[in-house]
Amino acid sequence: MSLLFETTPDGVSRYIDWIWSGLAWTLSLAFGAWTIALVVGTLVGVARTLPGGIWPRLGRIYVETFRNIPLLVQMFFWYFVLPEILPQRIGLAIKQMDPPWGSFVPALVCLGLFTAARIAEQVRAGVQALPRGQTAAASALGFSRGGMYRLILLPQAFRIILPTLTNEFMTIFKNTSVALTIGLVELTATAREINENTFRTFEAYGVVTLVYLVIAMLAWSLMYWIERSVQLPSLVSGSARK
Amino acid sequence: MISISQVSKSYGTFQVLKNCNAEVARGEVVVICGPSGSGKSTLIKTVNGLETIDAGEIKVGDFRLAPGVTHMAALRRSVGMVFQSFELFPHLSVLSNVTIAQTKVLRRPKAVAEEKARALLARVGLSAHITKYPAQLSGGQQQRVAIARALALDPEVMLFDEPTSALDPEMVNEVLDVMTSLAKQGMTMICVTHEMGFARNVANRVLFMDGGEIVETAEAAQFFNAPESERAKAFLARILKH
Amino acid sequence: MKVDLSAITSVAPFLLSGLLFTVQITVVGVAGGIVFGSLLAVARLSNNRLLSTFATTYINLMRSIPLIMVIFWVFFLVPWAIGWLTNGGRPVAVGASLTIYVTFVLFEAAYYAEIVRAGFRSISAGQYSACEALGLSKFHAYVYILFPQAIRNVLPILLTQTIILFQDTSLVYVISATDLLGAATKIAQRDGSLVEMYLTVGVIYFLFCYTASQLVKRLQGRLAYGAR
Numbered sequence: 001m002s003l004l005f006e007t008t009p010d011g012v013s014r015y016i017d018w019i020w021s022g023l024a025w026t027l028s029l030a031f032g033a034w035t036i037a038l039v040v041g042t043l044v045g046v047a048r049t050l051p052g053g054i055w056p057r058l059g060r061i062y063v064e065t066f067r068n069i070p071l072l073v074q075m076f077f078w079y080f081v082l083p084e085i086l087p088q089r090i091g092l093a094i095k096q097m098d099p100p101w102g103s104f105v106p107a108l109v110c111l112g113l114f115t116a117a118r119i120a121e122q123v124r125a126g127v128q129a130l131p132r133g134q135t136a137a138a139s140a141l142g143f144s145r146g147g148m149y150r151l152i153l154l155p156q157a158f159r160i161i162l163p164t165l166t167n168e169f170m171t172i173f174k175n176t177s178v179a180l181t182i183g184l185v186e187l188t189a190t191a192r193e194i195n196e197n198t199f200r201t202f203e204a205y206g207v208v209t210l211v212y213l214v215i216a217m218l219a220w221s222l223m224y225w226i227e228r229s230v231q232l233p234s235l236v237s238g239s240a241r242k
Numbered sequence: 243m244i245s246i247s248q249v250s251k252s253y254g255t256f257q258v259l260k261n262c263n264a265e266v267a268r269g270e271v272v273v274i275c276g277p278s279g280s281g282k283s284t285l286i287k288t289v290n291g292l293e294t295i296d297a298g299e300i301k302v303g304d305f306r307l308a309p310g311v312t313h314m315a316a317l318r319r320s321v322g323m324v325f326q327s328f329e330l331f332p333h334l335s336v337l338s339n340v341t342i343a344q345t346k347v348l349r350r351p352k353a354v355a356e357e358k359a360r361a362l363l364a365r366v367g368l369s370a371h372i373t374k375y376p377a378q379l380s381g382g383q384q385q386r387v388a389i390a391r392a393l394a395l396d397p398e399v400m401l402f403d404e405p406t407s408a409l410d411p412e413m414v415n416e417v418l419d420v421m422t423s424l425a426k427q428g429m430t431m432i433c434v435t436h437e438m439g440f441a442r443n444v445a446n447r448v449l450f451m452d453g454g455e456i457v458e459t460a461e462a463a464q465f466f467n468a469p470e471s472e473r474a475k476a477f478l479a480r481i482l483k484h
Numbered sequence: 485m486k487v488d489l490s491a492i493t494s495v496a497p498f499l500l501s502g503l504l505f506t507v508q509i510t511v512v513g514v515a516g517g518i519v520f521g522s523l524l525a526v527a528r529l530s531n532n533r534l535l536s537t538f539a540t541t542y543i544n545l546m547r548s549i550p551l552i553m554v555i556f557w558v559f560f561l562v563p564w565a566i567g568w569l570t571n572g573g574r575p576v577a578v579g580a581s582l583t584i585y586v587t588f589v590l591f592e593a594a595y596y597a598e599i600v601r602a603g604f605r606s607i608s609a610g611q612y613s614a615c616e617a618l619g620l621s622k623f624h625a626y627v628y629i630l631f632p633q634a635i636r637n638v639l640p641i642l643l644t645q646t647i648i649l650f651q652d653t654s655l656v657y658v659i660s661a662t663d664l665l666g667a668a669t670k671i672a673q674r675d676g677s678l679v680e681m682y683l684t685v686g687v688i689y690f691l692f693c694y695t696a697s698q699l700v701k702r703l704q705g706r707l708a709y710g711a712r
Contacts, residue, residue: 064694065690067693067697068689068690068692068693068694068697069651069686069689069690069693070651070652070654070655070665070689071651072654072655072657072665073654073665073682073685073686073689074686076665076682077682077683077686080678080679080682081678081679081682081683084678084679085679170548173550174548174549174550174551175550176550177550177551177552177553178550178552178655180552180658181657181658188550188552188553188556191553191556192556195556201560202560205553205556205557205560208553209549209553209557212548212549212550212553213545213548213549216548216549217548290617291616292613292616292617314616314619315619315621318616318617318618318619319619321617322617323617325610325613325614325617327608327610329608329610329611329613329614330614331611331614331629331633332633333632333633333636342618342620342628342629343618343619343620346620346621346624346628347618347619347620347621347624391618392617392618395618395619
């Protein structure tokens with residue numbers, strides 16, 4: 001553990017600063033992607049539950065595309081392929097983004113849209129798990145489609161899917177590590193860098209692993225607290241009550 | 243053949259069996275009845291060790307059950323049990339359901355086990371359904387298979403825990419008929435049941451339980467015609483109204 | 485957008501060999517993962533405090549850290565572990581394939597364990613009672629009655645996890661292994677055909693995973709116990 005407080009090769013910072021930096025990137029990427037994922041995922045999930053027309057089909061195409069290609073391949077697509085296939089000027093602009101952002105932005109978009117597909121499926125399942133009567137009652141009361149989803153269906157659906165959303169939230173932290181392949185120096189990349197600089201592998205990997213474990217525990221506690229505070233007795237699936 | 247002496251059991255602070263005493267002679271048919279929550283199911287499950295006891299002693303033939311006795315294998319070979327929810331093994335055919343315990347527990351050769359299974363299934367009237375799976379049978383048929391499954395081990399005692407409570411009314415009789423013929427053949431039986439007709443016509447004795455105690459024990463005819471305790475009188479009045 | 489098809493067809497054999505390795509990792513990961521995962525699930529349910537604590541800790545640990553981190557760890561530890569077992573302590577150089585197989589078995593087992601555990605919980609309590617009442621030994625009860633039902637109840641989820649495993653194999657990129665993605669990357673770097681390679685790989689993965697997930701959906705319909 002003393003490793004943390006030793007000075008790095010550049011003579012200016014200590015290794016613990018590297019860890020802070022890696023952690024900061026991991027957290028920014030995770031929370032940023034989570035926000036995108038929730039918004040896009042809800043929209044796509046809702047689209048899939050609509051009665052007819054083009055929206056359910058578009059939603060399905062989105063979900064199937066983003067779920068059946070590995071995250072890493074998607075990451076490469078956003079980072080390497082997209083700038084090449086866009087019109088010259090836009091592609092150039094993307095490639096000229098300064099280093100951390102050049103990696104961060106594609107990673108953010110990629111991870112956000114990837115996770116959105118998974119959230120979309122969960123939202124769809126949640127809405128479809130509600131009794132048919134809810135939609136009927138809302139219509140009878142004169143709710144518009146939008147109002148019905150916003151005020152009646154989604155609040156209930158989200159409570160039902162809270163446990164699976166929790167899982168997804170914890171998964172997103174783990175998936176941030178994939179961004180190291182396009183140059184983002186997040187936590188796992190930091191572990192590798194510290195190892196390459198000091199060869200004290202056990203300590204380098206060990207500290208980062210501990211940080212991940214702490215993140216996992218905190219994330220789990222946060223979601224557990226959210227689950228408890230929005231609980232409705234009739235919708236509890238049995239997970240947070242104990 | 244079976245003697246229950248001073249048996250008590252508690253779940254935490256709730257005492258579910260209070261100092262129960264009973265004797266069952268070989269070939270006797272005893273019915274345990276009483277209001278819900280009186281401990282009837284728990285009592286019958288102590289006889290084959292599915293529930294442990296905190297105090298007292300139970301003797302089944304030469305086998306002695308007391309608090310702390312854990313090795314039940316020998317006991318279960320001589321005591322058969324039929325459950326309210328049938329509990330057939332859904333992934334096995336009817337024939338396999340009846341042979342599996344014979345081959346795995348009694349180590350009978352497969353051919354012998356199958357022959358016995360066919361004979362028993364014929365006895366309960368289900369020869370035509372040997373290759374079917376439980377999900378393809380009605381409740382009454384499933385329960386009859388369950389009875390055959392228990393009989394396959396040649397038990398000396400048969401325990402029935404509300405065998406007809408989960409059945410639609412028109413199927414109750416087919417199961418009671420099997421139980422009646424079993425009784426006529428001299429099987430020692432303890433039945434927890436609400437079927438007063440069966441109790442009146444087939445049982446030798448009735449044990450009435452309420453609040454964890456055996457409140458009254460009497461010959462069947464006497465119990466139904468002239469119950470002694472107030473609680474038994476109240477119970478019968480409620481049950482026999484229809 | 486200019487895509488050069490010949491750039492793809494000329495390197496097809498190399499891509500196929502990468503795909504083969506991907507499939508190999510998947511097969512080993514699934515087989516080893518389900519076996520080890522089932523043992524973990526049973527261990528977790530056992531009355532032996534030490535065993536259940538070990539299983540629970542292992543499962544939670546593996547599920548909390550990224551696969552890339554696990555890959556780094558295993559790559560670091562396996563030479564030492566083998567050395568400790570055979571060489572009296574000094575690390576032994578070990579082939580990348582073996583280490584990759586070990587990584588995926590160890591990692592995916594934690595996920596399979598949770599799925600198998602859910603399978604056990606989906607069996608009604610009465611089934612355990614019926615096994616007990618018939619005098620079946622714990623071993624016989626698990627092998628012949630409980631485990632078959634558990635697996636059957638969660639088969640779709642098990643298969644979906646396998647599809648995820650198939651996708652996870654792409655992460656061996658971080659140690660420059662030559663799976664499908666690794667092969668594509670090497671070609672892309674040699675020939676400058678980034679767009680073609682990554683698009684091709686994307687399409688291949690999509691076809692495999694989409695087909696597989698559709699088959700799983702079909703299976704889900706057929707798995708009900710055929711109630712009347």
